[in-house]
Amino acid sequence: MVFKARPCKSRWEGLLVTGWILLVDLLLIIWMARRSVDWLQFLLLLLVLISLPVLVHLAWRTWAAWTLEYWVDRNAVTVRWGLVRQIVPLHRIRRVIEGGILELGQGGRLEWPAPYLRRARGLGLLTVDMFATVPLSQCLLLETDEAIFALSPAEPARFLDALQEHYRLGPVRDLPISRQEDAWWLRLLSQEGVGVWLLLGGFVGTILLFGYLMIHFPNLPDALAFHYNSEGLPDVIRAKTALFLLPAIGLLTWLVNGLWGLWMIFRRQRTGAYMLWGGTLIVQICSLLALHSLILNSLNPG
Template sequence: MENHWSPPLRTGWIAGLTLTVILIAAAVGLIVPVVTQPPSLRSFFLILGACLSFGLAIRVLYQLWGLINADYEMDRNALTIRWGPVTHQVPMGAVRAVVRGSDLTDLHILPTLRWPGYFLAVGKAQLQQEDKHQTLNPVLFFATRPLASQVVICTDGMAYAISPADLEGFLAALHERLEMGPTQDVEPYATHPKFLDWEIWRDRLALVTLAGSVTVFIALLGFLFWR
């Protein structure tokens, strides 16, 4: 039985690389006039826009790195979802339902950077099956196809939406493993980028101080350009 399943990557890669090129071109286009004119408030805003465009391009490249390292691994004991530095292990014994994305309604996605062929997000949705109505919250999306082409694995506290390239083959293999049952109990676990564990993200005073310092620095820089 096949154990590794991959999402289709082509659309996400083409769209992501195109977006990166556009952002870098925009950054260069904003910087060029600054070099040819004396410092002014207009120059300051051009530099600020270039920095934002370049920073966003780096963010897109980071997400593309996660996309190329996306993989779904499945055996009788667990489904493991890998997306760059993020890993989720879902024990087969914890699976309560397997539904298609088209069965979800009233979908709400938290704001995040997405594009065609790249659907990494967190949200919530309603699941209507016969006379049973259920709220899925949260739903973690690790997909590259639209919702209708995704499969949703539901556990007691969470749901995972994925999009293997061979959706029908994946569903057949998943149901087969669920019917066979696990050979051993495994624990659910999740990993994420190490920088998310930094203490500063839990220190509100430090975050406010950092945000204030950056704001003051940008304001002073703008004042110098204006003068």
Template sequence: MTSELHPHRALGVLVGAALTLWCFAFTVALLWRGLTQPIDLATFGLHLTATLFFALGCLFGYWTYSCLTLKYFLDRNGLTIHWGDIRQLIPMDRIERLVPGRELPAPKVTGVSWLGHHVGHGAVEGLGEAIFYATHGSHEELLYVVTADQTYGISVTDEVQFAEQLQGHQKLGQVVSLPQVTERHSVAALPFWHDGLAQVLALAAVIGCAVTLGYVFHQYPGLPESIPFPFAAQGFGDKEALLSIPITGLGLLAVSLILGLALHALDRAVGYLLFLAGIGTQIVLLSAAIITLNQ
């Protein structure tokens, strides 16, 4: 029989939701201000800041969802911690003892950590390095699950009941031998997050797009209404047509990143090629903008 245990998550979810909404509200405010301003470098700065806050809001949203889904499953095979798309497997035969947090000094958790939600690593005096999947408000609410190789900090509503259930499952004995590992599913399982080269290439493509946008926005205010276009059939065009260059860059960047992430999971070389194609595209578009504005 499997016991499903839920920690107190309300405070962590509320704080995370507030942080998420604040980021998205700030994003909307910056975008609104940017859309009502003339096109120049300052406006580009507003859009860039809005993009950063949007990305931060997405992160807080995912972490809040993970806090909402935090739960512990206990059966005769072991303890399984669910946090978002991550599963932490702890075999029953590896669990040596339980240590209440009130018996130890308060740890400092580094990682995803805010009031009512603490997931990450931290040093615990007397136990060493620990991995935390907890929603504690005070270190006294923590319960440490100690194994030979690793310590885990969790927060259960009833420590005595948890200890009794653990002992009961240990007496039954394991049916399946579990590995002591961290499993990742869905987006968290993408190999991109563990491939430094892929991350550098993707970041370079993003920076290239930002440079193209910044260059066009910086030059735009001083341009005449009609400018020469070496690539246009008429030879001249309205300066607003110049904006099609960075807009095209944004679209192609999105395509290269999405396809790169998807195909990188199947074949790293293909993913690298798509990220490189994204970089090359941004270089070509930046060159086109420079040629157009320096005739």
């Protein structure tokens, strides 16, 4: 049986804020597209990129608030939200408490717009895991030996009846208390420390490449010398827009090596993934040095 969580206004607020950020980003992109390449265009690009993690977080928490529900069968109570499943076996539940417990601690700002979908502070020797849309004092609490799970079904009486009915029938199989995630790449990244920093380093390197060029771009001559012969005379001259090839190489390397490295992590080839992600940084450093040299020679031809 499936039971929806009690509705909460924060999910509508999450939709509204997410929509506003999308609208602002769209306006910034339009403004950026209509400008010539300069430091202000890079600043607009930077603002859009900074907003992306905030947008992803808000979208994820809003999705969690909208999809939170509880499945009850003979084996367990399964809490579902987004791509996550929390399994609480029925035979592990010692008792059910119907509210009456004061809030143990307020959720952090990073937990909005699903503030009651979080891990609260301990209650005695146990940890309280909240999978709810209301404060702890209004929740149904499933107490086990490992933790207390706080739920907020929209129909608590029917939920309790279903819980008792399935408990009397007995389990078909023995399940442990566990959490499952359908997004394999999230599971992989959550286990990576060095790998995440290498990926972030590659992303920052890409921003530096584009930023360095865009800031200096208005001061560059329309045509640049890209190569010199043995006598020191330029033999390859191109438009200054050709300089964007170097940041593009850095971006393409980060994307290809990043995805390839994730695939290798999935196949438990961690060393190969680290080599790919580290190689991205080397390519970007070389691209930045080449870009600096070309810009410097163009600004100071003598």
